[in-house]
Amino acid sequence: MDFEDLICMSIDEVEYGICCIAQRFGVDIIDGNERFIGDIREDLTSEFNGCCPYFESEDKAPCYLSKCRYGCEYCPVKNYEADYKYNPKSDKIEDMVIALIKAVKADQSYVPTESEISKAIEIIFD
Numbered sequence: 001m002d003f004e005d006l007i008c009m010s011i012d013e014v015e016y017g018i019c020c021i022a023q024r025f026g027v028d029i030i031d032g033n034e035r036f037i038g039d040i041r042e043d044l045t046s047e048f049n050g051c052c053p054y055f056e057s058e059d060k061a062p063c064y065l066s067k068c069r070y071g072c073e074y075c076p077v078k079n080y081e082a083d084y085k086y087n088p089k090s091d092k093i094e095d096m097v098i099a100l101i102k103a104v105k106a107d108q109s110y111v112p113t114e115s116e117i118s119k120a121i122e123i124i125f126d
Contacts, residue, residue: 010084010106014041017086017100018124024093027125043123044104048116083108097121 015037022029084106088099097120101112
């Protein structure tokens with residue numbers, strides 16, 4: 001697996017988690033939301049200092065080509081063992097959001113606080 005494959009897997013997992021959480025709330029985030037799902041993913045990544053090597057705009061190169069904005073110790077450039085899986089323990093909202101935050105941070109051992117869980121839900125439905 002090369003770096004691009006790893007990044008695509010990360011994007012897919014996080015966006016899948018966002019859609020699952022929205023669906024649990026009865027919201028079709030793809031069709032019923034003003035914001036693009038990629039924007040939600042970027043907002044979550046910025047909020048939780050997650051891995052975002054695919055970030056790119058006209059004035060900034062992806063962080064793996066320049067100075068990283070996030071300082072993620074699980075950077076896939078440094079560590080191809082980073083775990084992006086969205087794997088909730090149950091279908092309870094709290095477990096789903098915890099799994100999403102872990103996927104964003106590429107760290108399955110991370111334990112989010114209650115305020116982080118609330119913030120993630122707020123970002124998804126902002």
